[in-house]
Amino acid sequence: MKFSKRVLWKLKNKNKKLKPSRYKKLKRESLRGSIKGTSERPRLSVYRSNENIYAQIIDDTNSNTLVSCSTLDRDIRIDVQNGRTCYASRLMGQKLAELSLKQNITKIVFDRGPYLYHGRIKALADGARAGGLQF
Known part of the structure; x- marks a missing residue:
């Protein structure tokens, strides 16, 4: 619907x-x-909870997850104490971009889900753009 x-x-x-x-x-x-993800332009899906933020890059044609990252990951947890800040989201976006560039994913489609493009969601997108992903 x-x-x-x-x-x-x-x-x-x-x-x-x-x-x-x-x-x-x-x-x-x-x-x-x-919004649909293809093998050429997979979809970056974002889930935001009160405590943390999670993101994954999904190929919808094959229905599999290519890359995933969250503020609970060890690399990000070392730098930040709290997963509910914009700074943590920006770091996570940069880490996600780094992981996706290792798998030769440069162009994506951004799926913000039911969330507004504001705050932590915007910080994650800016971090991913700074890391080298193209929306």
Whole structure:
């Protein structure tokens, strides 16, 4: 089901029975319909929790994960104490770019999921761009 932004807001405001998790799922599905990863341009998918941030580069045609990274990784944990900062997200984006360049992945499609392009998500994208990935 693809919904426009206007329809999503109407559903959220009109129907009080629509739970936030259901709304988030509808929003993610409407975004996912337009973003697909191929073998030439895989998809960089981002998940953000309250404590940490996780990212993986996925080839949707073969349905496999090529590279993954999170703020729980040892290399990033050494530099930062807390995984919920923009600095940690930027470091993780640079590390993800370094790992993907080792596998000859230079061009990707950015999938922010249901999250706004702001704060930690933007810091991760900026770190990946600084590391050498092209969106």
